[in-house]
Amino acid sequence: MSGVDGMRRKTVLVTGSNRGFGRAIALRLARDGYDVVVHCRRDVARAEAVAEEARALGARALVEAADLEDPAAIDRLFDRVAAEYGRLDAFVANAAATAFLPTLAMKPHHIDRTFGLNVRGFVLSVQRAVALMPEEGGGRIVAISGYGSIRYLPGYAAMGAAKAALERWVSYLAVELAPRGIAVNGINPGCADTASAEVYFTRAGSEPQAEVARRTPMGRLTRAEDVAGVAAFLLSDDAAFICGQTIVVDGGLTLVVPPFADAGTLEDAAWGRRPRRAEAALASSEAP
Numbered sequence: 676m677s678g679v680d681g682m683r684r685k686t687v688l689v690t691g692s693n694r695g696f697g698r699a700i701a702l703r704l705a706r707d708g709y710d711v712v713v714h715c716r717r718d719v720a721r722a723e724a725v726a727e728e729a730r731a732l733g734a735r736a737l738v739e740a741a742d743l744e745d746p747a748a749i750d751r752l753f754d755r756v757a758a759e760y761g762r763l764d765a766f767v768a769n770a771a772a773t774a775f776l777p778t779l780a781m782k783p784h785h786i787d788r789t790f791g792l793n794v795r796g797f798v799l800s801v802q803r804a805v806a807l808m809p810e811e812g813g814g815r816i817v818a819i820s821g822y823g824s825i826r827y828l829p830g831y832a833a834m835g836a837a838k839a840a841l842e843r844w845v846s847y848l849a850v851e852l853a854p855r856g857i858a859v860n861g862i863n864p865g866c867a868d869t870a871s872a873e874v875y876f877t878r879a880g881s882e883p884q885a886e887v888a889r890r891t892p893m894g895r896l897t898r899a900e901d902v903a904g905v906a907a908f909l910l911s912d913d914a915a916f917i918c919g920q921t922i923v924v925d926g927g928l929t930l931v932v933p934p935f936a937d938a939g940t941l942e943d944a945a946w947g948r949r950p951r952r953a954e955a956a957l958a959s960s961e962a963p
Contacts, residue, residue: 686760688712691770693722695869696819699899700767700906705734707907712737712756743770743796753803763807765815765910768797773834793837812856815910818845820863820921842921849919860909860917865925868896893926
C-alpha cells in the first residue's frame with residue numbers, strides 16, 4: 676500500500692495515543708498512510724483498541740507502554756521502535772500529566788513529576804527520535820501544548836509553566852534541527868472537548884465548559900479531530916517550510932477576553948483553602 680509522500684509507508688510514534696488528542700492523531704495518520712506506534716503509560720487494553728482501529732485502516736500498528744518520566748523506559752520504547760521499524764519518520768509528543776493545585780499548595784514531587792514528563796521526557800524522547808530519523812532529511816516533530824501556557828487557568832500553574840517551556844524548546848529545536856532537514860513545530864489546542872479536559876473542569880469545582888464555548892468566537896471547544904488535522908498538515912511535505920511555530924487551534928478563544936480572567940467567579944478558584952489530592956490528577960494523559 677502506498678504511504679504518505681511516496682511509495683514507502685512512513686512511521687510515526689504518538690505518545691499518549693490511547694485516548695484524546697493522541698488517539699485522534701494516531702488514527703488520522705493511519706488513515707493518511709502512516710504506520711503508527713500507539714503509546715500509553717499503562718492502559719495497554721485501551722491502546723490496543725486504538726491499534727486495532729489503525730490496523731482496520733490499513734496501518735501496521737505497534738502498542739508500547741512506557742512511563743516517560745523514566746529515562747530507562749524512554750530508551751526501551753525507542754529501542755523497540757528501532758527493532759520493529761528500523762527508522763522513525765515522525766514523532767508527536769502528546770503525553771502529559773500534572774497535579775491540579777495552586778502554586779502554594781504544591782509539594783516538590785508535584786513540580787518534579789510535571790516537568791519530568793512534560794519537559795524532560797519530551798527532550799529525551801526527541802533525542803532518541805532524531806537518531807532514528809532519515810539522514811536525508813524529511814523528519815517531523817510535533818509537540819502538543821496547552822491553553823494554560825498562554826492564559827491563566829485555576830490550579831494549572833505547573834502544567835502551564837511546563838507547556839510554556841515546551842513551546843520554547845520547540846523553537847530552539849526547530850533551529851538546531853533545521854540543518855538536518857527536520858521540521859519541529861507545536862500545536863496549542865486551547866480549551867478542549869476531551870475526557871481529560873472534563874476531568875480538569877470538574878476539579879475546578881465548577882462546570883465552565885459551556886461558558887468557555889460561548890465565549891469562543893466559533894462557538895465551541897476544540898475537538899480532538901481539529902488537532903489531528905493540524906498535526907497531519909504539520910507532518911506533511913506541504914508544511915516543510917514551517918519552522919518552530921506553535922499553531923493555536925482554539926476557534927479564536929485567545930483573541931477575546933480570557934474566560935478565567937475573573938478567577939473569583941469559580942468556586943474555590945485559588946484552591947488554597949481546600950487543596951485537592953494531587954495524586955489522582957496525575958492519571959491525566961493530556962492537557963485541556
